[in-house]
Each structure stands twice: as C-alpha cells, then as structure tokens.
Amino acid sequence: MRDAYREAGVDIDAGDALVERIKPLAKGTHRPGVIGGIGGFGGLFSLMGRYKDPVLVSGTDGVGTKLLVAQKLGRHHTIGIDLVAMCVNDIVVTGAEPLFFLDYFATGKLAVDEAEAVISGIAEGCRQAGCALLGGETAEMPGMYAPGHYDLAGFAVGAVERTNMILPEHVKKGDALIGIPSSGIHSNGYSLVRSLLIDSGLFDLDADRADLGRTLGEELMVPTRIYVKDVLSARERFDIRGVSHITGGGLPGNVPRMLPEGLGAELWRGSWRIAPIFELLHKTGQLTEHEVLRTFNAGLGMVWVVPQDQATAVAEAYGGTVVGVVIEDAAQDVHLT
Secondary structure (H helix, E strand, C coil), rough: CCCCCHCCCCCHHHHHHHHHHHHHHHHHHCCCEEECCCCCCEEECCCCCCCCCCCCCEECCCCCHHHHHHHCCCCCCCCCHHHHHHHHHHHCCCCCCEEEEEEEEECCCCCCCHHHHHHHHHHHHHHHHHCEEEEEEEEECCCCCCCEEEEEEEEEEEEEEEECCCHHHCCCCEEEEEEEEEEEECCCCCCHHHHHHHHHHCCCCCEEHHHHHHHHHHCCCCCCCCCCCHHHHHHHHHCEEEEEECCCCHHHHHHHCCCCCCCEEECCCCCCCCCCCEEEEEEEECCCCHHHHHHHCCCCEEEECCCCHHHHHHHHHCCEEEEEEEEEEECCCCEEE
C-alpha cells in the first residue's frame, strides 16, 4: 500500500518504533508523583502530600551549537545530559527540587538509533537530577533541517516550599562567594569554540592532547555538570543565601542575578582553577580576560553565597573555593581584583 506521508519524508512507523524504544528509558527515571507513563497526550504528576505551600518553578533551554559538535563527531549519547542540565540547574538556584522533565527532538529525517542515543542521555540526566522524564515530542520535518541535523529543547518543572526559597533578599553585604567547579565548557559559547577550534582547521579533534588529558573532541563533548543534588544537600546543611548558574554571559552576566539591589560582587583573580580548555581558547583566539569571562564559565559552573563563618566548611564539603565577597555597589556589577 502506498504511504504518501512517507514519500513526503515523514516516517510514522519510525516515530512509533522510537517511542517503544524510549519507554523503558523513561520508566527508569520515574519517581514518586508520576502517574502513568509515556504515550499519552500529557504527562501526569501529583504533588499530593509532598508540600504544604509549594511554589512551582519552571525552566526551559536548549544546548545551542554544541549540537553541531556532537553531530560532527557522531557522538550523541551525552548531549541529552547537557539538555537536562541547562534546565534543572536553572531551577535549582531557587532551592526547587526538579520533579519532571520534557524534551522536544526535531529533525529533518528521523534516524531511530541516533534519536535513541540522544534520549538515553536525557534519561541519564534526569537520573542525575532526580527528576522524571515525563514525556516529550519527536518532530520529523523534511526541509526544515539539513541531513544529519537535529535540534533539542527541554522543559523542567520543580517545586519548593515557599518558606525555603533561595531569594536575593537573603544576601547580605560581606557574605562569602563560593565557586563550584564546572566540568568544562558546559553548553555556552560554542559558536566561538567552533570558530576557534574546529572551523579554523588548526586542531585535530581526534588527537590526544597532553594539556587536556584526552582528545579535543572528547573535551568538547564533556557534558554539563548537574548541580541539583549538591545544591539541595548544601541547603539542608548550611545557610545557602544565593545561587547563580553560570551560563551565557559568564560570571559578569550571571552572578548579579542572585544579588539584591545595592549589592555587587568582588571576585578575586587566581582564587579558582582555570581549566586548560579555557587557556587554549584564550591563547588561540587571543581573547581578552573580559571576553573569556563574559563568554564562558571560566571554570566555575555555579557561585553560591554563604555567611563568612560557613565559607570554609561549604567550600570543603562541595569541592569549591572561596572566590570573593559581596560588596556594596549600586550598579550590581562584578569587580575583578
């Protein structure tokens, strides 16, 4: 029997096959509150009995042009971790526990094995974050994407007791800033990364590099660190007054987002380790310090605010470093000293 839709470029059978493959992946992420499973029109989740006065916190993001690196290298099994990380790291800064996640996978022609690899990474990210992969959407759109290309978007929802929210109003002048290390470039700045390290043709992505301890391709595909369990654990043990996820805009663009009006941040040069990949980018592109700090996380995936008398204990407990102090500043700027 003729299949006109398949002739037009959309394979419904391939989509159905993918759904069957990802059902066990999604089931492996289920947690209390999940109702039903993959396959319905909407994902179901119950808050009953878990919170007294819950505030729902939502976040959405993508992976940016790191996708093009994954597609160039043919490495699709970790990019889903990046997708989850970019969403759940944003909502946990409020103190919210991520509850569930949904994904959107769009491509010109569905390659089931490739899509399964991507979604297996999403499931792994959900396991690391402690949230359920509650549903998603796969869209096959011939003519929209070049052959071999796909795009991703993610959506996370979490909850926090209203009385336990981490809010800028809790931050005080003189509080300590704790830098929590990143796992690498994470998922921001890849347009510049590709320009300097891939499109330039100066580097072999598959050659081992002593400075990186692996190949450049492997370094570029290290997934974004998921900080959910660290933040929630630290909140139980210490007075965590502010949390900033260092994404696009780097330290200057993100640290002020956790500060109240009238306060800024003083960051101390040399107080944290700059990973070799950032040194390579710095030298290759002859980038200024400002360009590095504004484009990349520069080695810090998060910055936390804690009272001075807890700074050392928090840093030691979570592998961080005391990197600065909250100061009075009407402009709410970040000052490097």
